Amino acid sequence: MPGHNQFQLLGQRRFLPFFVTQCFGAFNDNVYRQAIIGLLFWLGVSPEQRTLYTNLAPALFIAPYFLFSATAGQIAEKLEKSRLIRITTTMEIVIMSLAAVGFLTQSMTVLLVALFCTGLQSTLFGPVKYSILPAVLKPEELTGGNGLVEMGTSLSILTGMIFGGLVFKLAGDHGPEVAATAIIALAVAGNLVSRAIPRAEAGAPGLAINWNPLPESLAILRMARRQLAVRNAILGVSWFWFVGTVLTSQLPTYAEVNLGGAETLYIFALALFSVGTGVGSVLCEKLSARTVEIGLVPLGAFGMSAFMLDLYFARSGAAAVSGLDVAGFLAQPGGWRVAMDLVGIGLFTGFFVVPLFALIQSRTPKDELSRVIAAMNIQNAAFIVLAAVLGIVVQRFLGWTIPQVFLALMVANVLVAIYIFTLVPEFLMRFLSxxxxxxxxxxxxxxxxxxxxxxxxxxxxxxxxxxxxxxxxxxxxxxxxxxxxxxxxxxxxxxxxxxxxxxxxxxxxxxxxxxxxxxxxxxxxxxxxxxxxxxxxxxxxxxxxxxxxxxxxxxxxxxxxxxxxxxxxxxxxxxxxxxxxxxxxxxxxxxxxxxxxxxxxxxxxxxxxxxxxxxxxxxxxxxxxxxxxxxxxx
Missing domain, CATH: 3.40.1130.10 (Glycerol-3-phosphate (1)-acyltransferase)
Incomplete structure (x- = not known):
């Protein structure tokens, strides 16, 4: 209707408490993970130990998605949704209390155990995060609601990383105490807000849970493949995670080697990508006129590729100078061009992924949606691991530079997009119409x-x-x-x-x-x-x-x-x-x-x-x- 937009949802109880709860969760996860890195520097551990953590931590966090997603999908299908969210936020308080002990005792073992538990909690929350939206939103609100969720998630991750990275720098000798207090306070805040989420009925309250994860994982993966459009929308979402993982994992080194900056410039580059994704996500409702407009998906795919190609040509070699801050970088030739490319990639990423989420939610039977989302999470985790492995292989064994990685990602993005749109011509048809x-x-x-x-x-x-x-x-x-x-x-x-x-x-x-x-x-x-x-x-x-x-x-x-x-x-x-x-x-x-x-x-x-x-x-x-x-x- 004229005058209606997704931001009105932020004033309604059916959406706002859930939105704030999931933002608190994403923010706290990243505060915690960055604070662990801050603790390593604060303790002055050797580079070898920091490298061990940076390799082990992501594996510990993502392992529960492979192990427990099938069970999480069934639980999200069987339980009333607001109750399950309160259960998961209560789990977060317990897990962050354990993590606080790890900070106070400066025990990496405890912190890594808590990190695995955080991955488990995120695994349980994932299916309900997206299956609750069609239960509380009208079909014409799905695109706008998903846009707000993606915007909130992107900005929460960004601000959480910044806050977590600054804890030990600003708190000095009291860093462990501040980190411990912050993560518990954020978990409690998320739980309190979650209690305002209104009731949302279970998709399949009579479902008999199969606790054996392997056969159930195979079963929900088959379930997610029944409808061609849904199957390929899930493939598109997983590809979004692949692209995002490749880009964000390269940004720290890219900022130093190719842009001539340090940590501040890395955060700036990450902020540009995250803000672009958030803006693109919320623009989807305006561009789609409040329908589930999958015609935006080809626009997003080819827009991402265009900006990735320009990013390669904007800075294909090493920086001529080093030690630049943000202002110094922007003053360099091509600085603003790189900045606009990062924003553009994020913007079209939002156009790409938000309609895919809305399509999955609108075309999956309500009594199967949580399990289909769980299957998507398994596939997403596989694509994230694949992205990390390929990033290491092409740089260490093939000698590719980061701009070359971006160029290869652009080519792969075009090929994957053509593959998806060939299998499901509806995407391209909707784009043309x-x-x-x-x-x-x-x-x-x-x-x-x-x-x-x-x-x-x-x-x-x-x-x-x-x-x-x-x-x-x-x-x-x-x-x-x-x-x-x-x-x-x-x-x-x-x-x-x-x-x-x-x-x-x-x-x-x-x-x-x-x-x-x-x-x-x-x-x-x-x-x-x-x-x-x-x-x-x-x-x-x-x-x-x-x-x-x-x-x-x-x-x-x-x-x-x-x-x-x-x-x-x-x-x-x-x-x-x-x-x-x-x-x-x-x-x-x-x-x-x-x-x-x-x-x-x-x-x-x-x-x-x-x-x-x-x-x-x-x-x-x-x-x-x-x-x-x-x-x-x-």
Whole structure:
């Protein structure tokens, strides 16, 4: 709706306590991990011991994702979600109390044990973190909610690393005490906030938990692969973690060797990437018009690659000077270019990953979502380990420089993107339709959030003004829509690929192709039986005079067939306003030629009326409702 945006969620109890809780968790994890590094320097341990920690600590933290994700997914499916979050934040208090003992006694063994337990706690929290969102948000809020979560996570990680890295520098002799106090206080704060999270019902309260992790891990991995779009969205999220791991793990050395700075410049570079990711994440809702717009995923993928390529050319060799602070670096030739590249990579990373999370949440059955998220976490962990191993191999054994690693990552990113979009053409189809619609029109939506069902079958009926009507409705309705369209429109070159990929249903008149017409009615009935939304233009053709033609009786046949099968569907009347002057309509059409539009970014209204029962609906009744919704705004 006009005037609505994701930031309004931050003022609502259904979202704000959860958002703050997960930010506290991400912040505290990174304070703790950086404070351990600070303790090592504070104690003056040898470089060999620090190297041992930097190799051992990530392995200890990520191991629970492989060992316990399957169990965590089942628990998140079975338990009421706010209760599980309180349990995990209580665990955090206990774990951080153990870590505090490690700081006070300066025992690395205790700190590493606590770090493993922190990984376990994060493993348990992961499935509920993303499965709670579709339980408390409307479908049209998923993109915005995920954008806020990703922004909060990115900035919490960044600020946590900065705070944790400064504890021992600023506290001096009292560093262990300050670190111990801080991590416990943050854990307690997160737990207190979590108690305000409202109840969110379990996805599968009757689920029998299989405590054997190996067969259950294989089972949830198979579950996550059932739907092609979801499977490849998970692959995309894992690739996001791969790219992020490669980039962030190289930044400390890159800042020193290639940018000519030290720790301060590394933090600055990390901040640029993190802020870019946060901004890109929250922009997704604006760009997608509050739908799950997977068309942003190709935009994100190729935008990431473009900025990674430019980053290579911006600084492909070692820095000419060293010891630079942030201002000194920016004053160097190409300094601002590198900074903009890091922001750009982060920005398009946000465009890439947020719609993928929203797609996974919207298309996975609610009683399987936590386990699918757990499967995704297993795969994410594998990609993170792979990224770390490959980073070591290509530099130590192949002698690659960090800019060369970035260049190789760019090439790999393009190849992975092409692979995903080839397997699931829907991603690229949505991108093309998103570019077309957002370039030509400025959509004004009315009543869609309130009147289009969040789940279950529905029949959408709308007036038919232009060749762009189906794409405009697709961009306006949060859920995927199977459109029924005249086969000649369906077969328009280029557009045909978009319509087929979007699973449109071609239909012909009885005199033109009776067999195709019957196939269309069968496909419509099957789609409604599977709980999908089907869109119909009951006029049967584009308007030739701007007026709404009489609705044909085919819509009655669709509804009667569903009712006879004992599954009547609601009908949502919709109307397009302002499309008659479009270059894609038949206004002033002579010999089939199209005209240039009067202006780009024209305002087009998309209006949805209240759903009506499909049991005794007539074509004339629906026509009258659509006429009333459109009014005089042809």
């Amino acid at each position: 998103w570019v077309l619609v957002r370039s030509l029109y400025r959509l004004e939506l009315h009543g869609i959030e309130r009147n289009v069902p969040d789940e279950g079958p529905a029949l959408v009926v709308c007036n038919h003004v232009s060749y762009m009507d189906a794409l405009i409705l697709s961009a306006s309705i949060p859920r995927p829509v199977r459109f029924v369209m005249y086969y000649r429109i369906f077969n328009i070159p280029v557009m045909r690929w978009i319509f087929r990929t979007g699973k449109a249903i071609p239909i012909a008149g009885v005199r033109e192709d009776r067999a195709l017409m019957e196939q269309a009615f069968d496909a419509i009935d099957a789609a409604l039986a599977e709980g999908e939304i089907v869109g119909i233009f009951p006029e049967g053709r584009l308007t030739t005079d701007g007026e709404i033609a009489a609705f044909k009786s085919g819509v009655e046949r669709v509804l009667a067939r569903a009712a006879a099968a004992g599954r009547p569907v609601p009908v949502v009347p919709m109307a397009l306003r302002g499309m008659w002057s479009s270059m894609w309509s038949h206004r002033d059409d002579r010999m089939g030629r199209m005209r240039a539009p009067r202006r780009f970014r024209a305002h087009v209204g998309v209006v949805a009326g209240e759903p009506v029962s499909g049991v005794e609906v007539t074509a004339g009744m629906l026509e009258a409702k659509v006429r009333a919704l459109r009014g005089d705004a042809a």
